[in-house]
Amino acid sequence: MSALAFLGLPTWENFKPFIVTGLALGGVYAVSGVGMVVLYQTTGVLNLAFGAVGALGAFIAWEMINNTGLPTWVAILTCIGFGGVVTLTYGVIFGPPLAARDPLTKAVATLGLALILLGAMSWIWSDKARSLDLSTSNSGFEVNGVLVNWTQVIAMGFAVGLTIVTVIYLRYTRTGTAMRALADDREITATLGVPVRRVEASAWFVSGCVSGGAGLLLGNLVGLDAATLTFLVISSLAAALIARLNSVVVTLIAGLAVGLVNAMLAPILSVSEYRDMSPFIMATIALLWLSRKDIRVTGVR
């Protein structure tokens, strides 16, 4: 009897497929988390509408693919572009008036956008069963007896690629340097002649495009359902929280870990029903651990 069986757990063979599904979902959580962290660092806004924007983009893509006969690549580009435009529009209209408000107010304002978009999706598309088919899900390869499809590979690759590109961009480009400067001190950055509005607009747009891409991937990996896609931002947020909203690399690792842990709990029947809590348990443990020095200094009040 194996050690796993002795502990009443599924066998390793049973666990294997969950690694792939967990890493794929974790990849999308990481992508979303990176988009949120970059926007937060640049503008001070925690965008809780990230999932809703991606979801609406995915619905538009579904509509284009199924009811207009346009090529899939046009629908994909439209979804990504839609995410960018909607997020940019929100940022341009509401960013400046809210710039001086505290971060919580800014975050709650984006929650308003999320609920408006969610309502619009429910109104336009109702809750009928839909599927966003991508050809990459219909083919794949086997790894150690586990089937891996290309959408899952793209999800993981997108996460790693986006993180690398973001790191390079922030370190070696002028806009990236300006974004880092904004993260440190908005007032001083502005007095140094950095075009704050333009830099923030670029962050809104890029973050929105990332939300469109994440919405497409989730629409395929999870299903095209407005509420599900909108609230999947929660798991992404957990990844961003573990990174304390300031490290894209930690966000990547945390996103993958959140997806992996969540999936690996699925075959353990005794805890399977409670696995949706796992992102927050992980975030809570991480925040307590990372705050231990502050707690020691100030004491718990």
Add this chain to the structure above:
Amino acid sequence: MHVNPLSGRKRPATALCAICAAVLLSLSACGSSKKDTSSDSGGSAKSSDTSSGGGSSTSSTTASKCGLGNNKPASGTPVKLGAIVTKQPGTDFTDITGGAKAYFDCVNANGGINGRPVSYLVETEQTDPGQIASLAKKLAETEKVVAIVGNISLIECSVDHKYWEAKGYKEIDAGIAPECWSTPNSAPVNMGPRYSSDGAVQTLIRKGVKKIAFIQSNVPGTGYIKAGPEIVAKAAGVPITTLTANVPVQDANSVAIKAVQAAGPGGGVVLNFTPPEALKILQGAQRQGLQNQVKWGCSTPCNTDFLAKALGSAWNGKLFVNAELAVTDDPGPDSTLYRNIISKYAPKIPLGSFSQMGFIQARIVTDALMKVKGPITVKTANDAIAAVKNFKTDILCKPFYYGQAPLHIPNNTDLTTTPKDGKMVKDEDCFAISDAEPDIAKVRDIEKQQGAS
């Protein structure tokens, strides 16, 4: 790499993180439900008594008729009928009352109920027991409806059944709560998630599976529902594992793998979910290449062309869905009339089990009320409804009846459908839900005693 490598930032990130997490957690808990071109409105053609029953195909393509079928608009004092239906974000059953209203509109355009038009009052509710109780009182005491037809609610049967019993109303409804099938004044045209899941389990057992994994959404009432498949599988000597998945399903691939692993080689997986959630799991299975590893079954909600279309041809003949009503393109007279009136009176409502349920309820009640001699009152109307017996229709597998009994499960014989190129088609003819279920056994005895079967 840290975007902000300096430690001098002033944003209260940790506090914000905690507050946002709490807000989102609360919200997520809250977040979480073609047409025939014929112009025949049903004003003509032969009586439903000529239909085949049995849910099987007939050679007839002639529609039944609406009411008197005389093509004359009804006039005079309306006959008031009422319904209570759940309509809230994520759960909207108004296609059922929409189907009933379409039939009543057709009746009104064809002589009404012996000349009187039907006034159909539909009240929507949001799963609030106080609201539901007050709506029942409003319909009975303020609007003075003579009968309740088309009710479909998550909790209405639980809340109102004693009120209807006290007031003498004999509901014809579409059930969800257990009280819809276990109380004397409710007779649903459907059989609900428990017995429909039983039917799906029976089908897979007939197809030779060695073990069943029954998986359903993790919502209140799962204990009542899963007891049925457990009883049926045990009676057949087939091992069964019951599982739940939180909805909305956020990791469909994992849920599909878990169910397939629980069923094991040569096993079968039976789903009891709403169509969007079932679709996620089935597509998760497809993405993992699991659709051929086990046999797949599903309770009635999967019996919709919308789901079949979303699944595509990869699932042709690989999913077996318990269908409580005939397929929508059945050529029988009632099915033909149903398609015609939905096309004419409710073109925005899709063809499917929901609108079929509303249609057939309205047709049964109309037929009963047309037999009332003299004034149509609450007493005469509900006496007529209670007297319904041997109501033959091609939409149900066997004739509908009401009668006097402590419980009513008149629809206890189902068929099986399967997806084929974007449509649900019949896979298996009508079969009886297992009388290993105690209440089904009771109902069969009552049917024999009352000659209702």
